[in-house]
Amino acid sequence: MADATIRDVARRAQVSVASVSRVLNRLDNVSEETRARVTEAVRELGYVPHAGARSLSLARTNAIGVVLPDFHGEFFSEIVRGMDREASRRGYMLLLSNVHAGSEQSANAMRAMRGRVDGLVILAPHLSEDELADAVPRGTPAVLINTRGDAGGHPGVRLDNAAGAEAVADHLASLGRTRIVHIAGAAGNIDAQQRADAFLAALQRRGIAVQVIEGDFLEESGEAAIEALLKAGESFDGVFAANDMMASGALQALNRAGLRVPEDVAVVGFDDVPLARHIGLTTVQVHIAELGARALDRLISILEGKEDPGGQELHKPELVIRSTTDPKANPR
Amino acid sequence: MADATIRDVARRAQVSVASVSRVLNRLDNVSEETRARVTEAVRELGYVPHAGARSLSLARTNAIGVVLPDFHGEFFSEIVRGMDREASRRGYMLLLSNVHAGSEQSANAMRAMRGRVDGLVILAPHLSEDELADAVPRGTPAVLINTRGDAGGHPGVRLDNAAGAEAVADHLASLGRTRIVHIAGAAGNIDAQQRADAFLAALQRRGIAVQVIEGDFLEESGEAAIEALLKAGESFDGVFAANDMMASGALQALNRAGLRVPEDVAVVGFDDVPLARHIGLTTVQVHIAELGARALDRLISILEGKEDPGGQELHKPELVIRSTTDPKANPR
């Protein structure tokens, strides 16, 4: 037996569908008699309104689409958590879509959301400005997180990757480290690139040598990077990984090799995922969840017709110093 | 200017809406001429189909609703990650809804999903069987994770909490620990209750004393529990926390108090969140992501009309021994 519709309810309560709708939406121009009859019929039939149909006629879904490049590592968990918190606080649901592969798939994912969501939050550090511009359906408001360029005039929330990377350079330099390794993030990723560029530039200004190894943001690649260096007989006294997961992998490899952290090698990460605090990792604190919450917040403001200043909001991260660079810091 | 609809495209291409629909859905009974005209019009107008309307007429959304009690701690991140992986692999989107407060809110959240999703995955360890039964809309297939009782005949995926807790009891006993503390999970939570019950029973069979302190699954409550015990001058040589986050909090409190782990106090958690491996926590390994993926998998099978055996699928967890109980294990 198919689910009851509003017309079934109307028939059973002997009223029109308009009256049923009015009762369900708590409009006040309904007589007590009618209200009671409808309420009863709803109960008897176990009627639950069809949200899809409702949003079609209202042109409003109360849902927000979230497009993520992938769902791995604590960074994404955290950002989704922040969005979710804000969304449920403001009465919205989140429609998730993860994009593993290329830009074609991303575009499809975004298109597939048209008519299901009122707006989009897009985290696509691997898409070019153009790709983004034509992937977002025309009439769908969108807020971007960490995109390059101006991204088709969509408002956005951004992390000041350069400031973070420079703080790391300062810190390592002030510790007197002179043979430094940077484990970079995935190629083509805008965050990875900004971090690497700023870090190298800052060290160069100080005349400190850097060696760059490319990673992919996963823990294993941090481990592999260090192992490769050690095997090649390279020596270094400072490591900056482009994110915390790779830093964690690096720490494990260093531990296994019997190198002391921070005495022999200082290690710094980026993001400050929850794990970082637990392993005592010095890192660039990003307040990831807040970044997500802020993006959602702006999107909802736009949806509700409030003025939005537009443009890119830059969030400046701060270095937190823990035991992987400071021997006096409490290890864990 | 409002978004283009299929009728706009039809007008522009000088064909009927039926033809447009046929082209968009790649049906083959369309002439080359028509296909070209439609494709061109779509491009010119930047037309993107309205997924909401589409699913209304197809009675199919390609989305799955996920109801979670809250979104805190790695447990939920992991389970969502597992679901997401499976969902995107099989071409579904995930609609998230977090329920912070009571059963009323949970029921509303599930109802709000009717017509937006093809089915539900519900993780509601705090709801009673009855509450669940009438919160799930009649015609919506649902798969439950870790619910009590039989939950209205919905199929489910369950964790064998008792087996896990017993393994912990065995392990602590075999280490010769005799004064044991259990930091329990939130009251009213079915997992918390099953773990505590089985743990106490197992220790009782061995004649080992246990002291129970109630926590709430958050890290801070694990910390607070240990602090309270130490302040009260209690002494103990084994701690079993009902989840890893509380175990992590407990570890921190023990460290601060100068107690050695595992020599003075052995610590065991539950869940094996990613963090556990990093801090060397002995714990009950749950394969959280797989649990989520499995639930989704079953739901999709049901949606696609495949036979489902029904009933509750029990997943037996395994103890993984790390450095918080085994001094020989590699610390981190």
Added chain:
DNA sequence: ACGCATGTTGTAACCGGTTACATGACCTAG
């Protein structure tokens, strides 16, 4: 008694897709 304001209710169009069915063009076999 009438006109008019007020309040409740129902009818039907609409949101933007899909698709059953009808139509008509064209081809082929008898």
Added chain:
DNA sequence: CTAGGTCATGTAACCGGTTACAACATGCGT
């Protein structure tokens, strides 16, 4: 030449809600 088949296309109903508007009842003032 006609009957029947194939193929591309269009018309309109339908999915399940919302709501503008019309219709009607009621009560009031005059």
